[in-house]
Every structure is written in C-alpha cells, then in structure tokens.
Amino acid sequence: MPANExxxxxxxxxxxxxxxxxxxxxxxxxxxxxxxxxILAGDIVxxxxxxxxxxxxxxxxxxxxxxxxxxxxVLIALRWLGGYQSPWRDIGYLVAWVxxxxxxxxxxxxxxxxxxxxxxxxxxxxxxxxxxxxxxxGLGFLLLVxxxxxxxxxxxxxxxxxxxxxxxxxxxxxxxxxxASNGFFMPTEWIPVVSSAFATGFLIVPLIMQVTxxxxxxxxxxxxxxxxxxxxxxxxHLQANLIEPGHTLWEKLVNGAPPMAPLLFxxxxxxxxxxxxxxxxxLEEPAxxxxxxxxxxQWAHAGAHPPEHEDSIAAARMSxxxx
Numbered sequence: 001m002p003a004n005e006x007x008x009x010x011x012x013x014x015x016x017x018x019x020x021x022x023x024x025x026x027x028x029x030x031x032x033x034x035x036x037x038x039i040l041a042g043d044i045v046x047x048x049x050x051x052x053x054x055x056x057x058x059x060x061x062x063x064x065x066x067x068x069x070x071x072x073x074v075l076i077a078l079r080w081l082g083g084y085q086s087p088w089r090d091i092g093y094l095v096a097w098v099x100x101x102x103x104x105x106x107x108x109x110x111x112x113x114x115x116x117x118x119x120x121x122x123x124x125x126x127x128x129x130x131x132x133x134x135x136x137x138g139l140g141f142l143l144l145v146x147x148x149x150x151x152x153x154x155x156x157x158x159x160x161x162x163x164x165x166x167x168x169x170x171x172x173x174x175x176x177x178x179x180a181s182n183g184f185f186m187p188t189e190w191i192p193v194v195s196s197a198f199a200t201g202f203l204i205v206p207l208i209m210q211v212t213x214x215x216x217x218x219x220x221x222x223x224x225x226x227x228x229x230x231x232x233x234x235x236x237h238l239q240a241n242l243i244e245p246g247h248t249l250w251e252k253l254v255n256g257a258p259p260m261a262p263l264l265f266x267x268x269x270x271x272x273x274x275x276x277x278x279x280x281x282x283l284e285e286p287a288x289x290x291x292x293x294x295x296x297x298q299w300a301h302a303g304a305h306p307p308e309h310e311d312s313i314a315a316a317r318m319s320x321x322x323x
Contacts (some may be wrong), residue, residue: 023301025278026151027080029160032271033139034072037099039267040135041065042260047132049254057109061136064102068095089147096147099140106133131174135264138163138170142271154282158207160275165203167268168226172196174261188236192262195229198222203272206279213283213291216276220293223269223276230265237262 041062048058072095079088110133142163149156175192184190202222205211241256253259280297 024080024151025156025160025274026146027076028274029142029146029271030072030076032274033142034069034076036135036139036267037065037069037072039260043258046254046260047258061102061106061133064098064136068099071095092143092147096140096143099136099143103133103135103137103140106136107131109133131170131177134170135167138167152278152281154279157275157278157282160278161203161272162207164268164272164275165200165207167264167271168196168199168203171264171268172200174264178258178261186236192229192233192265195226196265199226199268199272206276211283213280213285213294216280216283216294217292219276220273223272227266227269230262230267230269233262233265234259 044058044062044065048062051058053059071091075088075091078084142160145156145159145163149159172193175189175196179189179193182189199222202219205215206219237257237259241252241259276293277297280293285291285294
C-alpha cells in the first residue's frame, strides 16, 4: 500500500546513521530552552511595556533572553557538530545559573511591587504576576539537568517530567490569580485552572510510583487536551484584545489579556512529551505493542542503533574535562 511505503521511507530516514545525533533527547531539551528564551524576549517586551520599562531592572530579563539563545545556539553547534563537550558544559552552567537567578529575582521583584507592602491575598492577586519569572528558573534547571544527569536514563526522563509538572503547576497559579483579578467574569476562565491541575495530577504519578506504558498513553491524551486548552485560550485572549479600548493593536496587546500566556500550555506539552518519550524504554511491558507510545517508540527505533554508549563516552569526557 502507498501508505505503508511512505511510512517505510520515513522510518528509513529516521534510522539513517547520519541522523543519529537527532535521536538524542538532550539535544531536544537544548533546543527547547533556546527557543523558549527567544519567546520570553517577546513576552517581556509586551509585559514590561505596560509601564514603559519604568525601572532599569525590568530590562534584565530582556537582555538575558536576547543574549542566552545566541550563546546556546553556538554551544549546540559546538557539541553536536564539532564534538566539543567542555564549552557546552561550562558555558551552559553559566547560562543556567544566570537564568535561575533572574527567575528568582523576578519573583521577589514582582512581589515587592505590592504584596510585601500589604501582605494580603488581594495584594497577591493584583500584584505583577509573581509566578511568570519562574519560567527562567525552570529553563535554567533544564540546562543543569542536561549537564548533570545522563540523557536517556530514567532519572533524566523523570527530571524533565518533574520540570514540566512544575510548569503546569505554575500555570495553575498564574491562571487562578490572573483570572481572579476580574472575578472570573467568564465561566470559561475556569478551564485553564481545572486543566492545569488535572495535568499536574497525572504527571506526578510516574515520579512517585512505577507505571506502565499504557499509563503514558493516558498521559499523552491528557497532554493533547492541554494543548487544545492553550489554543482555545489564545483565541479567547485574542478576541478580548480586539475589543479592548485602544488606538493601535499594540496598545490593545499591552493593556489587554496577555496573548502569549495560554500558549504556555502547548509549550509545556512539548516538554512533557520529551520526558515521557525518554521514559518509555525504562518501563517493562509484557506486550509493548499494546501501548500507542510503546509501539511508536519501537517503530521509530526499528533498524536503528540508539547510541547509548555515546552518552557514557560523553559523560566520561565531561567528568575528565576533555573535549
């Protein structure tokens, strides 16, 4: 059948020796962090334009989001194209810690805007979104995990899932406080609150107990639901901004509902999928074909030889400070 021939061609391309580097989940995480830092630059420009970058400190995350992706792109090329481990490791640690500190500092800075003055639940709700800067902290921890834990290991997969879980919990708090500021005027504003709590509950299970591949299938369905919630939320925010008072579209975006906030849902789905995919080979399953993800994993690696030994070689080089 033409469909089978097409799938066979795709499988051969995936299994080609020249694309073995693309099978490395550590690369996926590096690309995820790099792209997200670029996205955060746009988010910072919109969010901090509300007060026209009133304080110099508000430029700090913008500078980090402009410089760090360039550095990470160079490091990715050095490691996966040039084979240089030490620069990728050492400079990556620097980018990671800078991101973590910027995120934690941003939380304190946002809370100081009002919460530390009144110390009430109301001031927490109407303060600058204190959870938002933790996006930098989460990305920084991803870079640390990528350098401190062997990729393709079960521990690495669970760390990635844990950070995705933290992101969904952050979405829960952000959705709750942001929509509480207008008293949940529309009933649909409860959707991201409930769905993010749902995602958090599912993702925590593989971290605290042994699960099967079939459970990962269920997690995948939940993640698809989260992506749909994010797309729906983006549409609702866009509609709200179009009727927002303002002379220009930019004024409506700055003063209206945050347009990029709902896209955190499909974004985190991508991160969670990386962790779930990396966890598949570490789960015993009597009949792997019964699992959708298990069958997809077997299909993607049929005829290929995943270079687990390359991870151990890379870890040895990193531990000895070599290239």
